[in-house]
Amino acid sequence: MTPPAPLFFLLLCLPSFTPALALAMPRRPLFRWPWRRASVPAAGYFPPGDAGGTMLTIAPGTGGLGEPLNVILAATSSPAVLIESQANGGFLNFFLSIDFAGECLGQHMGEPQQANLGDGRGFVNESAVLRYDYGDPALGTCQETVQGGNHFRFWRQSGSSANSSALFMATSYEKPIKEHHDIVVNGYNLGRDWLVGNITKSPINTTALTNTSTFSGTTSFGGYTYTTAIAYVSGLLANSSAGVNHAETVGVNGANPVDGLVAVLDVKITTAPANASISAGWRAAPPRTGMAALFLFGVLGVL
16 A cells, blocks of 8 residues: 555655764755855965965056065954955954054045966956054044055955965055155065054064964954964065065165065954844854754644
8 A cells, every 4th residue: 555645755755864864964054155165275375376376466557566465364264254344243343453444435546456366366456455544443544545554455365276265465564645655664574563463462573573473362343352363474475575566665774675474364253242143154054954854844744
């Protein structure tokens, strides 16, 4: 005798609901957020030079010279921090916690720089520029534009050849606008280290840094608290003046304008507001077994 159709279908599916098989099945989410990488390299980024990229940008009007990509926000950071948003503790909120904000009144002057991160996209325009806000997130970057100060441009490593989602930054300390925003002496290294100093809340001795130097710091903004581990690494960026814009004026006493070190930031959200929206970076998708149980109850209801 053939059982009723719903019962017959249930009997066919029942083995997949057994505890032994459920435990043996990999717990993969039914839905993957579209921004999520299939895998993140242990370092938190793919070295651009491994696939034809470069750690120097191209600045317009310089004949191919550029600025060093001397800071990396690693993809091992909390996923929410990698999202270019102020909401939910994102990238922009983190940088507000260390006194960097968007450009003065949202206006950008000048042509964008380009970078090739070795991710298969070739040279692409910068995503945006953030500037030191002098403690005033609303208007402080206007002061930086006029007076000069620390700033950085950033790019995301997101091409199909190296999709880490790490953010690469060209950081430097620039002169006032009346001096055409040229870079101060040693301004590439100092821009990197003063940004790190904003995280640690203590000075970084640029001349004492090596590829074993590490630091940490805790910062807060908008109800979110971030704990950042910083490691200086070599091997990505050359200790050189070759291809560097303003090399003749940025180098100190004939030294190279770039010391070859890159500050890698691993940023973790450690606290968030009690009523914060849970973003894609925080939500864990339900395992298959939970959905199977709901389906089973639904079929039993039909019976």
